[in-house]
Amino acid sequence: MYSGIAQAVVPVIDRTAGDGSTSYTLRLPAELLDGLKLGASVNVDGVCLTVVTMAGDLVSFDVSDGTMAITNLGDRTVGSRVTVERSMRAGDENGGHNVTGHVSGTARVTGINTSTGALFLRVAIPEPHRRYVFVRGYLALNGCSLTVAEADEATGEVKINLIPETVRQTSLSDYRIGDRINYEVELQTQIMVDTIERCVRQSLQRAA
Template sequence: MFTGIVRGRGRIVAADLQDTGTRFRIRFPDDLLGGLETGASVAVDGVCLTVVRIAGNEIDFDAIAGTLALTNLGDRRIGDEVNLERSARLGDEVGGHHVSGHVSTTGVVTSIKLEGAGNHHLEFEVEPQWSRYIFLRGFLAVDGASLTVAEADPARGRFRINLIPETIRNTCFRRYRAGDRVNIEVEHQTQVLVDVVTRTIEAALAGRGILRPSNGSP
């Protein structure tokens, strides 16, 4: 479990193809190394990965083919920076929201402004089936960072996140460009609630002959 508060940035120094996926070697900042052990969970761009090797401040993680297909880790190259968060411990302050590290989908950056006057923002779009879970003022994890939806256009599947300077400083958002993919984790409770309400309404309408049952599909 994570909180969505990115604690630092790491840099990919190796990406070795293996039979089951890719082994990433990431150089960690010194202040994220304390107490880190093999088997620990770390959110890498919002993806929960397991530490498989520690060599000084270079940490190895295995990402299997399924993880690479469902997230943007397959887009990452040597030299890229990634957002990092160590797993939360009992009693830690939850400054963001509860994040599992299980990415729901990826979005595509449509607009980004991190310089100059006015609101700094990141806009992205998702596939239509995921728009139902994203609400104005709702929480999202974008590449592992807990953020609030500032503007929502569900009909087009487009959403805006406003970014404060501290978030820009602590994350990798400053390297993003339009067309880049970002990992999106919707809040689990929101997804469950939307699915339950949708199925309940569909069942009620189907019982009245107004709507054909959807066989439980969201």
Template structure:
């Protein structure tokens, strides 16, 4: 599990591509290396990845076909930066919201509005069916950053970014057309999916008919 509070930004220093498979290596910030072991979980742009090799501060991760399909990690090139976060520990402060590191889809940046000390960024989600989980003032994970949703329309949504977020993460360097990884708040997803199932079951059961004080279907 992760908190969505990005601990650092790491440059991608090596890529090895194979058929439907990629190993990428990042240079992890020194303060994130303590007690890091093979098999540990580290979020890269919000995607939970397993450490497969450690060579000093150069940390490698394997990306399988599904990861490459659902995330923006397969689009990265050597020199690009990724947001990184070590897995949360018990008793850690949860400054953002609980995140699994399981990316649902990507979204494209379609509008950036900048004013003094503020930036509003609008996104268009790749799979519009997932818009039902995106609610005004709800939580969302964007490239591993825990953010509060601003305005939401039928197929777009925005977030408001403070200077600290722009400085500490890759969002400050994003441009129009860039893709970001999206993780939906799991509690929101569970509520929406449960309500949909209940309503679908009720519709399949047919109308309620009352006869002699009893309720039948």
């Protein structure tokens, strides 16, 4: 589990396609290497990945073809910047919201505004996840815990306001209109909406 609070932005050092998976090598800063072991989970652009090799500050992860198909990691090449977060430990403060690293899908960036010094980002959430996104609710983009400022359920377009510190600490400013970005809907909201819809549906069936 992750907090959605980005800890670093790091470059992709190597990308190697294999049989059924692609290997990515990242250069992690010293503070993220402390206590890191083979098999540990690391959130990379919103995707929970497992450490498979370590050599100094170079850490590698294998991404299955299935994961590549539902995330934007296939768009990341050598030199691309990615946002990373180590998994939370019991008792850690959670300044964001619980992020699982199980990406719901990818959304297209539809609007960018940096005229005020902050970053205003618009993305279009596909069906069927639009019903889980609410104004003032949580949404993770590339693993970053963010608050929805505006939401249009009909089009799926949501607006996110990013303060300068969030811009500095993430790779979100690298994105342009038309790019794909990983999103993860907030799990508790999804459970609540699905439960209510199921209960209403069952009630209507019984009444009929």
